[in-house]
Amino acid sequence: MVDGDTIVLQCRDISVHYGDVVALSDLSVAFDRGKIHAVVGQNGAGKTTFARAVAGLVSAQNGQILIDGKAIPPGNVSGARQAGVELVHQSFALPPSFSVAETMQFGAQNRAVYSRKGLEKRWQKHLDALDVKVSAGQRIRDLPVETQQSVEIARALVTKARVLILDEPTAVLSPEGTAKLFERVRRLQEIGVTVILILHKIREVLAIADTVTVLRGGLLVEGPIDTSGIDAARLSELIIGPDLRVVDEDDRAALTGSAAVAHTTAMKEAADGPPVLDVRSLSTRVDPDGPALDTVDLTIAAGEIVGVAGVEGNGQRTLVRAISALADVSAGTIELDGVTMTDAAMKARRLAGLRVIPFERNVEGLSLSSTLWQNWSIRMLLERSILAFIQPAELRKRCNDALDIWDVRYDNVSQLAGSLSGGNAQKVILAREMDDQARLIIAAQPTRGLDIGATSFVWDSLRKAKHRGCGILFISSDLDEIMDVCDRVVVMLSGRIVEAFEPPYDLKKIGAAMTGLSK
Amino acid sequence: MSDRIVSIIRALIFIVLALALCGVIFSIAGYSATGMFQAIIDGAFFRNNALTHALRWGMPLFITAVGVAISFRAGYFNIGAQGQFYMGAICAAFAADWLNGLPAAIVIPVCFLAGTTGGALWSLWPGLLRLKSGADEVITTLMGNFLAGLLLVYVTSGPLKDPSGSGQQASSTPLDAAYRISTSAGLSPVIIAIAALVGISMWLLVNRTAYGVLSGLAGRNATMVNWQGAKLVNIGLASFIISGALAGLAGTVELLGPNGRLASGFLPAHGFTAILIALVANLSITGIAIVAFFFGGLASAALYLPVIAGLPATAIEIINASIALFITAKSGVIDRLVRWRKGR
Numbered sequence: 050m051v052d053g054d055t056i057v058l059q060c061r062d063i064s065v066h067y068g069d070v071v072a073l074s075d076l077s078v079a080f081d082r083g084k085i086h087a088v089v090g091q092n093g094a095g096k097t098t099f100a101r102a103v104a105g106l107v108s109a110q111n112g113q114i115l116i117d118g119k120a121i122p123p124g125n126v127s128g129a130r131q132a133g134v135e136l137v138h139q140s141f142a143l144p145p146s147f148s149v150a151e152t153m154q155f156g157a158q159n160r161a162v163y164s165r166k167g168l169e170k171r172w173q174k175h176l177d178a179l180d181v182k183v184s185a186g187q188r189i190r191d192l193p194v195e196t197q198q199s200v201e202i203a204r205a206l207v208t209k210a211r212v213l214i215l216d217e218p219t220a221v222l223s224p225e226g227t228a229k230l231f232e233r234v235r236r237l238q239e240i241g242v243t244v245i246l247i248l249h250k251i252r253e254v255l256a257i258a259d260t261v262t263v264l265r266g267g268l269l270v271e272g273p274i275d276t277s278g279i280d281a282a283r284l285s286e287l288i289i290g291p292d293l294r295v296v297d298e299d300d301r302a303a304l305t306g307s308a309a310v311a312h313t314t315a316m317k318e319a320a321d322g323p324p325v326l327d328v329r330s331l332s333t334r335v336d337p338d339g340p341a342l343d344t345v346d347l348t349i350a351a352g353e354i355v356g357v358a359g360v361e362g363n364g365q366r367t368l369v370r371a372i373s374a375l376a377d378v379s380a381g382t383i384e385l386d387g388v389t390m391t392d393a394a395m396k397a398r399r400l401a402g403l404r405v406i407p408f409e410r411n412v413e414g415l416s417l418s419s420t421l422w423q424n425w426s427i428r429m430l431l432e433r434s435i436l437a438f439i440q441p442a443e444l445r446k447r448c449n450d451a452l453d454i455w456d457v458r459y460d461n462v463s464q465l466a467g468s469l470s471g472g473n474a475q476k477v478i479l480a481r482e483m484d485d486q487a488r489l490i491i492a493a494q495p496t497r498g499l500d501i502g503a504t505s506f507v508w509d510s511l512r513k514a515k516h517r518g519c520g521i522l523f524i525s526s527d528l529d530e531i532m533d534v535c536d537r538v539v540v541m542l543s544g545r546i547v548e549a550f551e552p553p554y555d556l557k558k559i560g561a562a563m564t565g566l567s568k
Numbered sequence: 569m570s571d572r573i574v575s576i577i578r579a580l581i582f583i584v585l586a587l588a589l590c591g592v593i594f595s596i597a598g599y600s601a602t603g604m605f606q607a608i609i610d611g612a613f614f615r616n617n618a619l620t621h622a623l624r625w626g627m628p629l630f631i632t633a634v635g636v637a638i639s640f641r642a643g644y645f646n647i648g649a650q651g652q653f654y655m656g657a658i659c660a661a662f663a664a665d666w667l668n669g670l671p672a673a674i675v676i677p678v679c680f681l682a683g684t685t686g687g688a689l690w691s692l693w694p695g696l697l698r699l700k701s702g703a704d705e706v707i708t709t710l711m712g713n714f715l716a717g718l719l720l721v722y723v724t725s726g727p728l729k730d731p732s733g734s735g736q737q738a739s740s741t742p743l744d745a746a747y748r749i750s751t752s753a754g755l756s757p758v759i760i761a762i763a764a765l766v767g768i769s770m771w772l773l774v775n776r777t778a779y780g781v782l783s784g785l786a787g788r789n790a791t792m793v794n795w796q797g798a799k800l801v802n803i804g805l806a807s808f809i810i811s812g813a814l815a816g817l818a819g820t821v822e823l824l825g826p827n828g829r830l831a832s833g834f835l836p837a838h839g840f841t842a843i844l845i846a847l848v849a850n851l852s853i854t855g856i857a858i859v860a861f862f863f864g865g866l867a868s869a870a871l872y873l874p875v876i877a878g879l880p881a882t883a884i885e886i887i888n889a890s891i892a893l894f895i896t897a898k899s900g901v902i903d904r905l906v907r908w909r910k911g912r
Contacts, residue, residue, distance in 0.1 A: 395797020416789035430778040437778045
């Protein structure tokens, strides 16, 4: 055996640009056969681009990718597939209306004619062999997220995959789900598959990977490093980089998921007056965006950040929509600052101080093809009559001032929101929703997709609002973030609040509540 | 480069490309392309009274096109301007018939009221279907065009039929001259005043009210506006109603002005040309004023070509169709071209 034979995947000087943005620059890295490799870095570090380049989904502008010493054609999915590279996407790409068997067939050899029974029989064996507990006849849309992911992995292994890349597979999983995934990954390693995991949290890297490779800003920082020779603190330094020394220690740990932060600084001033949010026995009808709420009780005092943990799709969205007068309430009451608002229109709720940072920044939060000043001023405009006279010049000036205070990087307020980076776009939303009249701020996934600088900016802003006396409802699927930021945590499961936690938090207990195992 | 300049350049590129394509088509059809363009430009803008004619055709087109822009801005593809235009004319004609004999100071305002209401109602039902049950407004407004066209045939050969008509084309009894707001030449201070009023009020609505900003935002991202708590239904209905009312107003202007009576199938391309104008002008009210004048010129040239120059009037339709063709390429080639220029 020649020396180079231990290397299964080698990247030589890969660079990928999207327009003016450099996503990867001169990346050279080599991965050994038969090991579990982790690739880590903050958002925007180039992890996903790396995965997509290796799988042939994006074409590197220069450089070479070699599998078993043979160069694969750039930007060619079937070429990468033939060489044995398979990618499981971050957001699953399975067709929801297909059955499991059809999905598997889809990724395999094409045969024009097949019988449903034959397909199911054929693929059930494959699924059983990989210990994926699912019936091949079930439809994708009926499966829980974790099973969908297992199916996607099984689909990727239909061909003789030698390198399996999983792009942020843990982002959608509960801690238990993550543990199960890691078992599965280890079994794949045993049958000789080289697994590359794109990960976000140091805890997970150290739990599963043999080596770790750190990317930052499209550049290779270091790697692959043997995980036996590195500790969480050092790894967190590599990921964050030198420029963010200011971020406090707890935040750093939460940002990189290096340790479960025992948040103990719960600061509850004896708030006089009514709570800013008082939701009692709230139930809704089925919402187009998620399950119905089932007798939810939730109180948020002034100066308190309450976190909602839970696997995505367990009613968090319906909760936000109900408080924002978007979901159809069937029973129960909603009070804002002591005033009953159960049937009030959003305008009245806004005037009472309700502010919402929605889940999907680019869809629910901003109109990307509209100007910054229009995006920024919509909240104020909606507080007036629809025929109210406006002076765009004055709005532009006020928008300009507000965006400057929030340190948004932009050219002028007439540029389109779509031209901003994710962090800057989120700051525009913060500038709109976190004004001085805010009483209750709903922050739904406010840091999703943001880099470390922008994430800690969002956290600091929320903490400042809390010290001003705002109540904050903080929704996130990232437990490290929730535990670091929140004074109290409730867990949602299937439209209900199943358990509440006070600091110091126990990651395991919260995780168990998320999957319903604690009861 | 500011967005405004980009959209002007884009509109110019549309027209130049469309004219180039027309030149090719004219040549293939055996006409001298330069001669054809010469005749069209003469007919549109340089013969005697050409500007008056361009304005005569441009004014009603402007009014309807502004209405189209109002609904397109809010994200609703109300392509029923033609039907709403007809309904406006029909309702105004009924009002005039009903009040025949009363003083003009009563009849004319009532006709305008009836015409705008008729147009608005003809836009309201597709709007309600769209906003309450999600029925695609493109389909319903298109059907509305056919229904209104058939209704016009019925009205002109039934209830309002001119008994002394020649029988070549069904039409209503000509209006009393006292009720006309212009001669058949079609340009009068009243019409100019109406167009100006529409232009100014709609410009203010779009650029100086909360509705203007909100409807634009809703048109580009309704989900976001919904999350902000706006009543999308109200914004949508207002947009449908305004756009229908303006088309109805244009129908009334045509009836009380140049036409003087209702004729079956009159101005069959009016609403579609208005859509074209709104799109070329990128839905800007000021832009529509300029583009409507240009298309008004083409419309008057269409009448001039066969009579004076002995050329086919369909040349103008080919020009319109070519412009429409390039507008559909809007988001593709031309945007990329503009971006490329910006990048340098």
